[in-house]
Amino acid sequence: MAIRTFIEAIRDGLAEEMRRDASVVLLGEDVGKKGGVFLATDGLWAEFGDDRVIDTPLTESMIVGASIGAALNGLRPVAEIQFADFIHPAFNQIVSEAARMRYRSNNGFTVPMVIRAPYGGGVHGALYHSQSVEAFFTHVPGLKVVVPSTPYDAKGLLRTAIRDDDPVLFFEHKKMYRSVRGDVPDGEYTVPLGLASVRRPGRQVTIVSYGLMTPYSLEAAERVAGEGIDVEVIDLRTLRPLDRDTVLTSVRKTGKCLVAYEDNRFGGYGAEIAAIVAEEAFDYLDGPVSRIAGPDVPGVPYNHALEDWFMLNPLKIADAIRKLAAY
């Protein structure tokens, strides 16, 4: 067992999968010699060479579109979109092509590929280096969407995503890259897709979270524990396919559900969780299904005072817990 940062776990996962399977190749902007702007692929070009670590032009649609083609012809591409904010030129390739290829060909063609993208705010990235984009893609059947919250899961889920035969979007919160550390076993292990994790058991309020909101929710839960509020924290890990059972089992136990997500509140991923809980656990609810989420402005503003205003943090989440617990 070793202590690894979040980004080291991702790099290890990539390297080990590339050693294990010669069909795994990386494509993206600056992923080669430089090792990526966040150094997620540092050292991989030196180990695997030009054919397997491919620096692309600044062409996100091409990165994804060519990865689809490469996947059709026997490779397992891992495409890096430098920032999730820049994924939109590839939207058509992801939504119209990668997501639908299996369905529209009646299982004739499959697209085993992973699209990695750093997302999220709190790093002085402003409107175009802070976005959460998961809701655009969780809406689309045919895509799998993964958002890890620990180094252990980042590596284990990435391995599973690379071995999966469907397209997987793998969103990594960039604030966690170096600030989060954790135990990562040295040997081979994987974490299955579609399975949530109960990070903290509790009896009174369920928080459903993912990505950076999971450690924030855990911290918030600690804060209110001293006030006698016992919180259960769920880390979804895979947003789609969703592990409904873990969410519903928890809410049926606690009777209260708070969904925490960093993205804009309106139409965000948490709205779907709220709808499912309302539909399927209504008889167990002892308070309104609630959301705490980013404000509805077009992006995260730059100045630190504005960014702090935008971002969720453990204090804001703790307030939301208190309000719901008191209902």
Add this chain to the structure above:
Amino acid sequence: MTVSDRSGDAATSPLAASVGLTDADLLAMYRTVALARAVDERMWILNRAGRIPFVISGQGHEGAQVGLTWPLRRGHDWIAPFYRSIATCLTFGMTARDLMLAQYAKGVDPSSGGRQMPGHYGHPRHHIVSVSSPVATQILHAVGIALAAKIRGLDQVAVAIMGEGSSNQGDVHEALNFAAIHRLPFLFIVENNGYAISVPAEKELSVRDVAARASGYGIPGVIVDGTDVLACYRAGTEAVARARAGDGPTLIEAKVSRLTAHSSDDQQTKYRSADDLAEGKAHDPLPIFRAQLREAGVLTEAAEAAIAAEIRDAVDDATDHAEAEPDPDPAGAIDWVYGEHWPGETPPPWHGQGGPAAPTGGQH
């Protein structure tokens, strides 16, 4: 093929010799052009008769399609075609039955199992990539296929095919740039019929020839007359050889004419003059190729009649076969969203019951 057997595979007229083929090859090419036309004409009849709701046609493009893709190795090389690629798909191994099943969208339709509109062909075994409706996306798939072929050392060539209207999309620029940088075994075919639905070429292209754009990527841009099947074959052969030799991609622009409206939902007389339509008819590749083969002594009267009869039978058989096949079962419409069913992805309540349940209200 029965007809070519009769004339003998080894027979080589001066015309066939001029392109390095045999007479049997030329007859097989002619048969493919004519079969594509016959399937296409049947599609329109079925549409007008109310049997199939939508048609998108390849009439006028067939000569270029057969000539340009004939040099490829079927089932080994790859094509990413578009909705007019009827003759291309036949060249690459699909049958009249396969195409007609797509028109009827039947359950055993090999392209999509009845999920896609007609014209959205695809066939994994023949390496024909499934067609979608957003245009030009397929060029990146072909480039990625070529990239994988190069990395894996498979000696394959990948071809993307589209019209000149689609060639204006940004994906085309991104694809050609990348393919040229890496000298990928890739061929880009543009079938320029002068119209993007109703918009004429002079309002969709800043240059007269799409091929002129190749120079911006440092790759050859070749223009061929799409009514000259053997000129297309020659251009295709050179480009495929270049690609296979590791010398990189080629852009081939075939000038073709669109003999029908854009689709069965379009009325082209609204935006095309009678002169323009007549000019188009004069560039029909089928009678031009037929006349060329007759003149060269390759297509005898007997051979022509035999091919015509064979095609008539094939189209009738394909139509009857597709008519008789059952529609896809709605119970299967939830299948193949992913490779497996996920418990979290709840199927609709009527799944497996053959249709939506009558609303009951207050079930609980």
